Amino acid sequence: MTLAQEIGQGQAVKVLMWIGGEEVEAASGRELGVLNPATGGTIATVPAGEAEDIDRAARAAQRAFDSGPWPQLSIYDRAKLLNDFADRIGDRLEDLFRLETTNNGRPVIETRAQLGRLPEWYRYNAALLLAQRTDVVPMKGPYLNYLQRFPLGVCGILPPYNHPLMILSKSLAPALATGNTVVIKPSELAPLTTIELAKIAAEAGIPDGVINVVTGIGVEAGAPLAEHELIAKITFTGGTEVGKAVAVSAARRLARVTTELGGKAPVIVFEDSGLERAVA
Numbered sequence: 001m002t003l004a005q006e007i008g009q010g011q012a013v014k015v016l017m018w019i020g021g022e023e024v025e026a027a028s029g030r031e032l033g034v035l036n037p038a039t040g041g042t043i044a045t046v047p048a049g050e051a052e053d054i055d056r057a058a059r060a061a062q063r064a065f066d067s068g069p070w071p072q073l074s075i076y077d078r079a080k081l082l083n084d085f086a087d088r089i090g091d092r093l094e095d096l097f098r099l100e101t102t103n104n105g106r107p108v109i110e111t112r113a114q115l116g117r118l119p120e121w122y123r124y125n126a127a128l129l130l131a132q133r134t135d136v137v138p139m140k141g142p143y144l145n146y147l148q149r150f151p152l153g154v155c156g157i158l159p160p161y162n163h164p165l166m167i168l169s170k171s172l173a174p175a176l177a178t179g180n181t182v183v184i185k186p187s188e189l190a191p192l193t194t195i196e197l198a199k200i201a202a203e204a205g206i207p208d209g210v211i212n213v214v215t216g217i218g219v220e221a222g223a224p225l226a227e228h229e230l231i232a233k234i235t236f237t238g239g240t241e242v243g244k245a246v247a248v249s250a251a252r253r254l255a256r257v258t259t260e261l262g263g264k265a266p267v268i269v270f271e272d273s274g275l276e277r278a279v280a
Helices: 003-008 052-066 075-091 093-104 108-115 118-132 164-177 193-204 218-227 240-251 275-279
Strands: 017-019 022-024 031-036 041-047 135-139 143-147 156-159 181-184 212-213 231-238 256-261
Touching: 003 041, 003 093, 003 181, 017 135, 017 193, 031 093, 052 156, 052 181, 052 218, 052 275, 075 093, 075 118, 075 143, 075 164, 075 193, 093 108, 093 164, 093 193, 108 164, 118 164, 143 164, 156 164, 156 218, 164 181, 193 212, 218 231, 218 240, 240 256
Parallel strands: 156 181, 156 231, 181 212, 231 256
Antiparallel strands: 017 022, 017 212, 031 041, 135 143
8 A cells, every 4th residue: 555545544654764775763763743734634754853864864875876886877777777767656646646735735736737747857867868978178289178977976955845746856866867866855844755756766776875865854854964064965945044054054065055945926917817817
């Protein structure tokens, strides 16, 4: 029985973090309740991860990067695994979009449309990987410059609650395609589909430690991820003030950072525009 089916039966399900290819509790033993915003009811519990759990995940990801096969795979083998991953996501879409809607409260028609695009992100990045070529640039005199590309190492991803899998995949797919390993700290409001995605990746043959998921609140788990010495790049989607703190944490060790921060999207509806059409 899938997680979506268990929750559909009205059970509050205990869901664990995913580190090094294993389900794990938080070091503290503490848990967080995960709510269905439509009912206010608790649908699951997840570990309340902290700095110790982030460190464990980052070191698992670093081991997978240093000694695991993922960065050393040929581009053809890595692309094949990403395409297999995409196929398995496609096979599980019904469960994933229902679970995500139950967890974050978006209309199911919208979630279905969003998640229906997920496999494309992984196939697209697999295709980019196969098309990637190193460059040879002629220089003055009898010299040639060679441009080669290498993975960064361990990447941290901090996606938001409102589009958990879609925004996660925009960072996860290219990170995996280029041979990086990752630690994900999903929003504590909507962590369930992220954990399911990591398990689907394992089923597709992506090696242990390549994808790690630590659940917890921002100040206890997100901040330690942004600050961790092993994180070579971090991506964050969320509020501007938190984004500034993430950027400062990365800057202290000259790590790369990409942020998509809170903005304003005003909509002005004029009197003659038709309210019903504007709402639709």
